[in-house]
Amino acid sequence: TGSWSCPLLWLCGFSCCSGAVGETKNVVQKDAEFDVTYNDTVTSENQTIYAFNHTVSRNKTEGVRVSVDVLSQGFESPILFVIRQKQAVLSFQVPLILRGLYQRKYPYKHVGRTLCQPPTRAASESQYFFVDVSTLSNQGTNYQLRVSRVESFTLQTDTKFSFTASPSQPQYFKYVFPDGIDTVIVKVNSEMNFPCSVMSIQDIQCPVYDLDNNVAFIGMYQTMTKKGAITVQRKDFPSNSFYVVIVVKTEDEACGGPLRFYPLRPDELIDAGNRSKVLDVMVSPAINSDIYVIGMLFCLGIFLSFYLLTLLVACLENKSGVLVCCIKTLMKLTVLLCILSTGKIPASPYEYGSFGEFWTALFFCPSCPLSIDRSLDSVGRSRQESLSSVEEDDYDTLDDINSDKNIVRTKKFLCVSDLARKDKRILKWSNSSQMSHFSRNIATIAVFYAxxxxxxxxxxxxxxxVTGNQDICYYNFLCAHPLGALSAFNNILSNLGYVMLGLLFLLIVLKRDIVHNRALVRNNLNALECGIPKHFGLFYAMGTALMMEGLLSACYHVCPNYTNFQFDTSFMYMIAGLCMLKLYQKRHPDINASAYTAYACLAVVIFFSVLGVVFGKGNTVFWIVFSVIHILATLLLSTQLYYMGRWRLDSGILRRMVYVIYTDCIRQCSGPMYIDRMVLIVMGNIVNWCLAAYGLIERPNDFASYLLAIAICNLLLYFAFYIIMKLRSGERIQCLALVCILFTAVVWGFALYFFFQGLSTWQKTPAESREHNRDCILLSFFDDHDIWHFLSSIAMFGSFLVLLTMDDDLDTVQRDKIYVF
Known part of the structure; x- marks a missing residue:
């Protein structure tokens, strides 16, 4: 026996002969049996080989486990165990030294390893494997050896199996795909948070990487505390089977546990203590392709129903009824075919600039006439004759406009006519100019950002x-359905609502835009002198931002993690800012911020969002600076709102502030001139100061969500103020707008409920995030966060409709009778 064992030991780093005295090592081979404990002693002068006979069956897999205990106290000369199998060799030393963070060493005297199972072609085959025991210690070292068969080594579908693992006693089990099942979910659970562990999915091969220092070498793996889940597809494993490997880590830092002390000496060994962990594993079939189809059809059906509902509402708005509306739509489709063949387009008494506008008018303006009196050339000439070279910033055409601004804006009670003093020629085309600036700029931003x-x-x-590292992305692993290269297709699909409803909102705005332009062409008095001035540019920008929110949210959910969360929130800031800007523009059309100023401010917000994500976590200096900037920005905006833009930020501002305080508060104690504006400003400052104080005290880790909360709180405050002041001014809310308000409020309530379920969180470690994972709750395909996507997209769409229809009751009211607030 010594003749063939010495070369193997030499390869493993051991000498066949005693280097000190030149004596030949005494090699003893013993026939051994399963489930028998062998107590023995090994020195540098002897080597023991245990021979085991094992029957391997092609149709049945049995695991074999080798357990070793070293009874001596010293760590200077470990015992080497070499296990020689057919097609595989496994070696380890006892005490087993495992390294943790900063190369800290943890010795383990009890080691248990499972042997891999090489495949066999025969129906039944008898195989030998040998356990070689040797050491370089001159003193005898006592050990115990036991080899046993593993019960339930092959996992069964939908059957839970419990076991115990530790850093020196990893466990792994085999699973074979049954016929008809192509995808399964491997779930590992434990009642214990710690010690931290790793679950790995590996192909059937030898060796099996089942130690803390090599488990990440191949396959898919993820850290876990209480929960772990990995979706496995048959196509990734040619043998139609795989190993489920469970390894307990030597330290808990990877799972968010406490950091152990740093050793005083580099070679110091640290007592690891008891790190055994009880776990259970279960393999369940994943959804089949039918569920994928049902989920996609369900998603499309929900949002296509809004298109049908919009068409139905458009038909109901006509006095002729739904049937007549549908007949007219079909007639117009026939007219469209004639137009495409004759090259003529209906223009009298309306104008269309392109076939695209006419196509939209066919579906969104069923009451339009069907006449085709003018050719395309005449339409083009009429549009060219009416175009002017007016730019968006050419607001004022009077010579004394500067003094006029000062006089008008200091009136105690302003009307919309006071702040809509553009020339009618400019009013006619300012809408087109604003659409160009706001929508085209946001489209450019979207392209370069996306x-x-x-x-x-x-x-x-x-x-x-490629790496198999499941800790990179923070999915809800219990409801993450892969498709192609995407790991969580359902989280991406559920963002379709933002895109479809954003497009629908753009079509609705385009319909109103076309109708309003026709009224301007006819010199309709209501369009020129009544109602809130129609500026659709911000509406186009809002619809585009909603579509981009869907695209970027889908991109974020391709791999959600700490470094790309701002992708999901950037266009939320844009939407909140554009909605506030639109609310302000309704009653202040001439003094609203330009597109360039608005987008520059939003860029600053996104810049602070990035800084907060990178530097905000636990950084006191950052939070102090941000809170100061937040409060100063609130004061500057308050001043802008109160004085309607008629103030200057220069070196004399402090002197003027002192003078105002002295004259209005000390000398005569007069109340504010603009009570309504003052109420809004005071409430806004209270809310923002409280938010700034909360951020400075609590310093939340999720800075992006904190910044978004600031934007949403301010938007809700301004929106509530607008509604209250509208009702206080004697205006009314029409039925359609009221239905939109109530519907949107209810949907927002349900949406926020599902949002705060928190199925994952990148503020914690991946293992801690998985503790919040939950199963799918809708069609076995969508989870709580997907429902949040559905409901929030519908709620945003409803909010946009509220802004679009809220002032429809003023369309026949003269602008000098509509109050500014």
């Missing part, structure tokens, strides 16, 4: 697929 985002998340997904 392209790097798409590239980055594709890279993230590729890294996850």
């Amino acid at each position: 392209l790097p985002v798409v590239q980055l998340v594709i890279t993230y997904q590729t890294v996850v697929n």
Whole structure:
């Protein structure tokens, strides 16, 4: 026996002969049996080989486990155990030294390893494997050896199996795909948070990487505390089977546990204590392709129903009724075919600039006449004759406009006519100019913002697929359905609502835009002199922002994590800012911020969002600076709102502030001139100061959500103020707008409920995040966060409709009778 065992030991770093005295090592081979404990002693002068006979069956897999205990106290000369199998060799030393963070060493005297099972072609085959025991210690070292068969080594579908693991006693089990099942979910659970552990999915091969220092070498793996889940597809494993490997880590830092002390000496060994963990594993079938189809059809059906509902409402608005409306729509489709063949387009008494506008008018203006009196050339000439070279910033055409602004804006009670003093020629075309600036600028921003985002998340997904590291992305692993290269297709699909409803809102705005332009062409008195001035540019920008929110949210959910969360929130800031700007523009059309100023301010907000994500976590200096800037910005905006833009930020502002305080508060104690504006400003400052104090005291880790909360609170405050002042001014809310308000409020309530379920959180470690994972709750395909996507997209769409229809009751009211607030 010594002739063939010495070369193997030499390869493993051991000498066949005693280097000190030159004596030949005494090699003893013993026939051993399963489930028998062998107590023995090993020295540098002897080597023991245990021979085991094992029957391997092609149709049945049995696990074999080797357990070793070293009874001596010293760590200077460990015992080497070499297990020689057919097609595999496994070696380990006892005490087993495992390294943790900062190369800290943890010795383990009790080691248990499961042997991999090489495949066999025969129906039944008898195989030998040998356990070689040797050491370089001159003193005898006592040990115990036991080899046993593993019960339930092959996992059964939907059957839970419990076991115990530790850093030196990892466990792994085999699973074979049954016929008809192509995808399964491997779930591992434990009642214990710690010790931290790792679950891994590996192909059937030898060796099996089942130690803390090599478990991440191949396959898919993730850290876990109480929960772990990995979706496995048959196509990734040619043998139609795989190993489920469970390894307990030597330290808990990877799972958010306490950091152990740093050793005083580099070679110091640290007592690891008892790190055994009881776990259970269960493999369940995943959803089949039918569920994917049902989920996609359900998602499309929900949002297509809003298109049908919009068409129905448009038909109901006509006095002729739904049937007549549908007949007219069909007639117009026939007219469209004639137009495409004859090259003529209906223009009298209305104008269309392109076939695209006419196509939209066919579906969104069923009451339009069907005449085709003028050719395309005449339409083009009429539009060219009416165009002017007026730019968006050419607001004022009077020579004394500067003094006029000062006089008008200091009136105690302002009307919309006081702040809509553009020339009628400018009013006619300012809408087109604003659409150009706001919508085209946001489209440019979206392109340059989205392209790097798409590239980055594709890279993230590729890294996850190549490395198998499931800790990179924070999915809800219990409800993450893969499709192709995407790990969580359902989270991406549920963002479709933002895109579809954003497009629908753009079509609705376009319909109103066309109708309003026709009224201007006819010189309709109501369109020129009544109602809130129609500026659709911000509405177009809002619809585009909603579509981009869907795209970027989908990109974020390709691989949600700490570094790309701002992708999901950037256009939320844009939407909140544009909604506030639109509310302000309704009653202050001439003094509203330009597109460039608005987008520059939003860029600053996104810049602070990035800084907060990078530097905000636990950084006191950052929070102090941000809180100061937040309060100063609130004061500057308050001044802008109160004085309607008629103030200057220069070196004399402090002197003027002192003078105002002295004259209005000390000398005569007069109340504020603009009570309503003052109430809004005081409430806004209270809310923002409280938010700033909360951020400075609590310093939340999720800075992006904190910043979004500031934007949403201010938007809700301004919106509530607008509604209250509208009712206080004697105006009314029409039925359609009231239905939108109530519907949107209810949907927002349900949406926020599902949002705060918190199925994952990148503020914690990946293992801690998985503790919040839950199963799908809708169609076995969508989870709580997907429902949040559905409801929030509907709620945002409803909010936009509220802004669009809220002042429809004023369309026949003269502007000098509509109050500004």
